[in-house]
Amino acid sequence: MNKPTALVTGASRGIGQAIALALADAGFRVAIHYSTREAAAHKVRQQLVGSGHVCLGADLMDTKARETLFDQTLHHFKQLDVLVNNAGIFQEDELIDLTRDQWSQKWQPTIELNLTAASHLTFLAAQHMAEQGKGRIINITSRGAFRGEPRAPEYGASKAGLNAVSQSFAQAYAAKSVWVFAVAPGFVETDMAAELLNGPKGDSIRAQSPLGRVAQPQEVGNLVAYLAVDAPAYLSGAILDINGASYLRN
Ligand code: NAP
Numbered sequence: 001m002n003k004p005t006a007l008v009t010g011a012s013r014g015i016g017q018a019i020a021l022a023l024a025d026a027g028f029r030v031a032i033h034y035s036t037r038e039a040a041a042h043k044v045r046q047q048l049v050g051s052g053h054v055c056l057g058a059d060l061m062d063t064k065a066r067e068t069l070f071d072q073t074l075h076h077f078k079q080l081d082v083l084v085n086n087a088g089i090f091q092e093d094e095l096i097d098l099t100r101d102q103w104s105q106k107w108q109p110t111i112e113l114n115l116t117a118a119s120h121l122t123f124l125a126a127q128h129m130a131e132q133g134k135g136r137i138i139n140i141t142s143r144g145a146f147r148g149e150p151r152a153p154e155y156g157a158s159k160a161g162l163n164a165v166s167q168s169f170a171q172a173y174a175a176k177s178v179w180v181f182a183v184a185p186g187f188v189e190t191d192m193a194a195e196l197l198n199g200p201k202g203d204s205i206r207a208q209s210p211l212g213r214v215a216q217p218q219e220v221g222n223l224v225a226y227l228a229v230d231a232p233a234y235l236s237g238a239i240l241d242i243n244g245a246s247y248l249r250n
Pocket residue numbers: 009010011012013014015016033034035036037038058059060061086087088089090113140141142143184185186187188189190191192193
């Protein structure tokens with residue numbers, strides 16, 4: 001039997017890298033997507049257990065590039081069992097200081113990558129998986145979708161939007177055995193969060209969790225591997241918090 005396959009966006013570093021490692025450990029052939037860090041993506045590939053992995057580059061801000069990435073993945077694997085939309089950006093600013101132009105320049109790219117690109121790939125994968133008769137889509141969102149992002153409202157909006165898209169697709173494609181999940185991490189120790197975690201706010205961020213620390217990327221990777229393999233169908237539509245009890249939703 002063919003080994004199952006997965007496409008992980010933004011797998012050149014951070015959480016995406018940890019997800020790729022965990023999926024390879026679980027027996028997947030992984031398409032390691034990168035945007036600018038091609039060499040890093042190839043290093044990730046060398047670390048993966050098993051064979052048949054591939055590195056594919058695409059700037060997901062570009063609509064056509066998303067479709068090309070998806071088509072290249074299918075061309076390589078002939079099937080796609082799991083899509084993980086992980087690529088994302090986060091930028092903090094003092095809102096009160098922004099000009100109108102700066103606001104637009106802050107809003108647009110984050111929404112385009114974190115929400116529009118992830119939704120587009122979700123659509124492409126769901127259609128393919130429906131034809132295939134099964135598949136799982138896992139969208140990486142954020143705690144910021146729920147508790148407000150006063151220095152990055154576009155980020156909170158993009159992740160809240162992606163939660164809603166995940167739940168909508170879970171409903172739309174359930175009859176086709178396509179299961180869709182969202183994973184909402186709090187702070188994770190990656191390059192994206194490094195400036196904040198290493199700066200003056202680092203200790204107060206770690207103290208947000210009663211565990212006294214932020215998450216390690218592998219903790220998110222292992223949760224995604226669970227969703228890709230073992231999670232029951234009836235969990236489809238769920239948004240899984242992984243935030244060390246730092247923010248408990250009702
Ligand atoms: P990261 O270390 O900054 O990695 C981001 C990844 O996204 C990289 O692989 C990067 O590719 C890719 N990427 C950036 N711009 C892109 C573009 N235009 N087109 C395609 N790919 C692009 O981030 P991370 O901390 O691992 O975060 C991963 C995900 O988890 C994000 O969606 C983030 O919002 C979410 N998250 C992170 C945290 C946290 O505290 N770290 C908390 C909650 C949620 P290249 O490196 O190849 O350019």
